[in-house]
Amino acid sequence: MSAPVAFAVIGAGFMGERWARVLGEHAGARVAVVADPDAARGAALAERCGARHVADAAEGASAPGVDAVVVCTPEHLHLDASLATLRAGRPLAVEKPLAHTAEQAEEIAAHAERAAVPVLAAHVLRFEPRYAAVKAAIARGEIGRVLAVRQERIGVAADRARLSARTTAALYYASHELDLARWYAGPLEAVHGAGDPAELLSGTLRFAGGAHGTIQVGWCLPDRTPGFGLAGVTVIGEHGVLRVTQGDSGLLAVGADGQLDADTAWAPELHGRLGGALAREADHFVAVAAGEQEPLCTAADGAAAVRASLALEASAGTGSTIQITTPPRRETGSPEETGVS
Ligand SMILES: NC(=O)c1ccc[n+]([C@@H]2O[C@H](COP(=O)([O-])OP(=O)(O)OC[C@H]3O[C@@H](n4cnc5c(N)ncnc54)[C@H](O)[C@@H]3O)[C@@H](O)[C@H]2O)c1
Numbered sequence: 001m002s003a004p005v006a007f008a009v010i011g012a013g014f015m016g017e018r019w020a021r022v023l024g025e026h027a028g029a030r031v032a033v034v035a036d037p038d039a040a041r042g043a044a045l046a047e048r049c050g051a052r053h054v055a056d057a058a059e060g061a062s063a064p065g066v067d068a069v070v071v072c073t074p075e076h077l078h079l080d081a082s083l084a085t086l087r088a089g090r091p092l093a094v095e096k097p098l099a100h101t102a103e104q105a106e107e108i109a110a111h112a113e114r115a116a117v118p119v120l121a122a123h124v125l126r127f128e129p130r131y132a133a134v135k136a137a138i139a140r141g142e143i144g145r146v147l148a149v150r151q152e153r154i155g156v157a158a159d160r161a162r163l164s165a166r167t168t169a170a171l172y173y174a175s176h177e178l179d180l181a182r183w184y185a186g187p188l189e190a191v192h193g194a195g196d197p198a199e200l201l202s203g204t205l206r207f208a209g210g211a212h213g214t215i216q217v218g219w220c221l222p223d224r225t226p227g228f229g230l231a232g233v234t235v236i237g238e239h240g241v242l243r244v245t246q247g248d249s250g251l252l253a254v255g256a257d258g259q260l261d262a263d264t265a266w267a268p269e270l271h272g273r274l275g276g277a278l279a280r281e282a283d284h285f286v287a288v289a290a291g292e293q294e295p296l297c298t299a300a301d302g303a304a305a306v307r308a309s310l311a312l313e314a315s316a317g318t319g320s321t322i323q324i325t326t327p328p329r330r331e332t333g334s335p336e337e338t339g340v341s
Contacts, residue, residue, distance in 0.1 A: 004026075004027070004030040005028060006031075006032040007029060007069065008032060008035060009023070009034050009035070009045075010057045010060050011036055011057075012038065012044075012045040013036075013074075015072040018278055019070045019278075025279075028286050028290065029282070031049040032063070033052050034049065035061070035081075037055045057073065057080060060081075061090070062088040066090065067091070067289055069081070069093070070092075070095075071085070074166050075099070075167045076100040078097075078100065079100075079104040079107065083108070089117055091120075093288075094122060094302065096121065096175050096176060098299060098303055098305070098306050099303075099306055101306075102306055106303050110327075118288050119295060119299035120297060121299055121301050125179070125180055126183065127277040128277035130265070131233070133242075134242045137242055138184055142237075142240055143235065143237025143240030143241060144237045145237060148212050149184055149205070149214075149236075151181060151216070151233045152231060152232060153217050153229070153230075153231040154200065154217060154231070155218070156219065156222065157220060170201060170217060170312050171309050173218070174201070174215065174312055174313075178205075178215070179304075179305040181205060182301070188205060190206040191203055191308060191324060193312040193316035194319075195218070200220050201215075201217050202214070215312070227247030227262070232247070249264040311324055
């Protein structure tokens with residue numbers, strides 16, 4: 001049996017802890033390095049994994065003995081850790097959204113292409129069985145040509161209180177949905193948004209292949225909303241329909257202080273190990289890092305989701321429809337264009 005793939009996990013917060021755990025529980029992987037400037041948090045996670053703690057993201061990404069890197073820093077810090085990984089020539093997974101701006105996302109995508117290093121834009125819903133089943137049914141032709149998609153991902157006000165200083169609802173939530181929208185209906189051509197980006201956005205989507213769609217994203221629902229929000233997608237085809245209603249996991253879980261975590265799909269614990277979509281995503285990235293699979297969601301896909309999310313937000317601000325353009329991939333140099341016109 002070949003040696004386990006050695007990973008550096010950059011950022012030891014909510015997602016870094018989970019990635020470290022699923023990788024540590026994978027027979028073909030181990031966590032060698034945890035990088036986080038928060039010494040207490042980084043060292044504690046490193047100790048739990050039997051890994052080395054470093055404060056600096058670039059040092060972690062390029063540390064000797066590391067084969068591949070997972071970036072789990074706050075959104076606006078994805079770029080530096082990602083570029084350090086690509087310069088070291090190591091396979092890279094970056095938590096969604098790929099980056100905080102279209103320019104930064106494009107820089108990661110262009111650098112990945114030049115370096116010919118595999119990058120997984122970690123859009124976990126592609127690994128959730130229900131969302132993946134929708135894709136598979138479309139690919140088998142079960143519903144014919146996709147006519148329209150309807151999507152929503154609306155979190156609770158506590159999400160806004162926790163996250164609005166560092167990101168936006170469009171980047172945090174629409175990036176999930178617009179990646180799925182592109183996966184199901186192909187490249188996006190135009191977006192028209194309405195509403196207050198700080199609370200709730202509605203948008204209409206037009207796809208290059210002729211499909212159209214609607215989307216609502218935000219973080220304004222009462223904190224007591226069952227399932228901590230609303231999320232789901234409907235895909236309407238020429239002769240069929242597919243729908244995922246994410247909120248109802250089939251598990252009712254209420255304690256003395258109200259609702260409990262009822263996750264059965266994303267990263268539920270099953271007999272002492274994390275399962276669900278995150279574990280399947282980790283399986284995939286271990287295989288990518290071992291050179292056995294190509295990334296299911298590339299840096300270019302991640303950059304496209306960022307561009308579309310920012311276009312939705314910008315359109316709501318101006319009231320104008322925004323055409324989505326895909327920057328040409330280039331061999332050298334750093335791209336200047338935003339991709340949003
Ligand atoms: N896939 C999902 O379902 C999902 C869910 C939640 C968050 N996310 C994404 O995961 C990413 C991380 O979010 P989170 O909720 O884990 O954030 P978090 O705030 O819980 O953790 C971020 C960690 O990064 C560390 N950090 C800050 N600067 C750093 C640096 N320069 N180098 C290394 N580490 C640094 C912080 O100290 C902190 O420990 C974000 O992109 C977020 O959008 C994805």
